[in-house]
Amino acid sequence: MTQSSDDTWTVTIVVPEESALDEAGETHKVEISEDETILAAARSAGVWLTADCQQGWCITCAARLVDGDVVHPNARRYDTEDREAGYILTCTAKPRADSTVVVEQYDEFLEYRAANNKPPGSSKLSD
Amino acid sequence: MANEKEHGSGSVEPGDTSKRVGAEVIRERGVDPEELREKLIDAIGAEFTTYYYYTNLRMHLAGEEDYKEITEDARLEDRAHFELVVPRVYELEGSLPNDIRDFADRASCPDAEVPTPMDGSGEFDTSELEVEDILEVLLEAERCAIRTWSEICDMTRGADPRTYDMAQRILNEEMDHEAWFIELLSKERDGEINPAGHFARGEPGDAPYTKNNPFNDSA
Ligand code: FES
Numbered sequence: 001m002t003q004s005s006d007d008t009w010t011v012t013i014v015v016p017e018e019s020a021l022d023e024a025g026e027t028h029k030v031e032i033s034e035d036e037t038i039l040a041a042a043r044s045a046g047v048w049l050t051a052d053c054q055q056g057w058c059i060t061c062a063a064r065l066v067d068g069d070v071v072h073p074n075a076r077r078y079d080t081e082d083r084e085a086g087y088i089l090t091c092t093a094k095p096r097a098d099s100t101v102v103v104e105q106y107d108e109f110l111e112y113r114a115a116n117n118k119p120p121g122s123s124k125l126s127d
Numbered sequence: 128m129a130n131e132k133e134h135g136s137g138s139v140e141p142g143d144t145s146k147r148v149g150a151e152v153i154r155e156r157g158v159d160p161e162e163l164r165e166k167l168i169d170a171i172g173a174e175f176t177t178y179y180y181y182t183n184l185r186m187h188l189a190g191e192e193d194y195k196e197i198t199e200d201a202r203l204e205d206r207a208h209f210e211l212v213v214p215r216v217y218e219l220e221g222s223l224p225n226d227i228r229d230f231a232d233r234a235s236c237p238d239a240e241v242p243t244p245m246d247g248s249g250e251f252d253t254s255e256l257e258v259e260d261i262l263e264v265l266l267e268a269e270r271c272a273i274r275t276w277s278e279i280c281d282m283t284r285g286a287d288p289r290t291y292d293m294a295q296r297i298l299n300e301e302m303d304h305e306a307w308f309i310e311l312l313s314k315e316r317d318g319e320i321n322p323a324g325h326f327a328r329g330e331p332g333d334a335p336y337t338k339n340n341p342f343n344d345s346a
């Protein structure tokens with residue numbers, strides 16, 4: 001990698017009231033460089049977002065992008081439809097603009113995947 | 128979810144076999160046993176798929192006998208991890224999916240496929256396949272497993288000692304596995320000496336922490 005990572009973006013992390021995190025109901029602003037993931041930056045800033053694989057596969061870390069832009073260069077199971085539906089995976093999402101994300105959206109994203117017959121929603125929620 | 132306070136285990140009537148105190152004591156301590164059990168199914172789905180995928184990765188380390196042997200240890204230990212936790216899923220009133228495709232689809236870690244395209248006739252195109260690429264797939268699979276079992280340790284710490292004990296045993300072996308593949312990848316790809324600090328398992332797939340062997344007798 002020769003590109004410099006001077007660009008940093010302000011990412012506003014909105015933790016929903018109903019989430020199980022200690023930070024429920026809070027909003028945190030985190031400065032994130034373009035090489036850093038939202039998850040890693042949030043955790044370093046003391047906001048312990050939920051995650052598992054950290055490879056853009058399991059969707060445990062799902063969030064909603066309400067404003068701004070992110071890229072997912074290393075995500076293993078994430079596609080443009082997910083993106084168009086407004087979901088991101090914080091474990092692999094790197095900012096490309098000042099952004100606002102609503103975190104802890106696993107249940108919602110799982111439902112979305114199930115409704116579109118895609119894993120892991122299709123295998124976890126089907127009866 | 129985890130915030131909602133559920134009824135306590137004191138609510139199990141004498142002789143009632145429709146509930147398990149073994150699950151209710153976990154709920155009383157603030158962990159939802161159903162949510163935990165579903166997470167365990169995802170986690171052992173990943174152990175099972177890596178057991179499968181490592182078979183293929185190991186075979187494609189052709190002529191690299193030392194790498195094959197170490198991959199075999201990691202492969203068999205992933206199977207041991209699956210076997211260790213399956214009964215716990217049933218204790219928590221879950222079950223394995225009937226369809227293996229559902230099991231693989233919900234695995235919490237990515238498919239660890241041989242990092243090469245297929246040729247036109249349905250065979251692996253191995254013309255460009257490098258040993259270091261296989262080692263990198265193995266390393267990243269181990270890293271995923273470390274994260275998963277660490278999450279399960281977090282979920283169960285102080286609330287479910289039985290699952291915690293299983294998860295921390297598995298985590299011990301996953302950390303061994305990561306160290307092995309860091310050593311091999313560093314040497315193969317970068318020509319760097321980056322010791323794991325271990326010697327080979329006594330028998331292939333010994334699983335010193337997760338099988339009913341004498342405790343870590345290789346140490
Ligand atoms: S933690 Fe698994 S997709 Fe982000």
Ligand SMILES: [Fe+2]
Pocket residue numbers: 174204205208272297301
């Ligand atoms: Fe494993």
Ligand SMILES: [Fe+2]
Pocket residue numbers: 201205268269272300301304
């Ligand atoms: Fe492993």
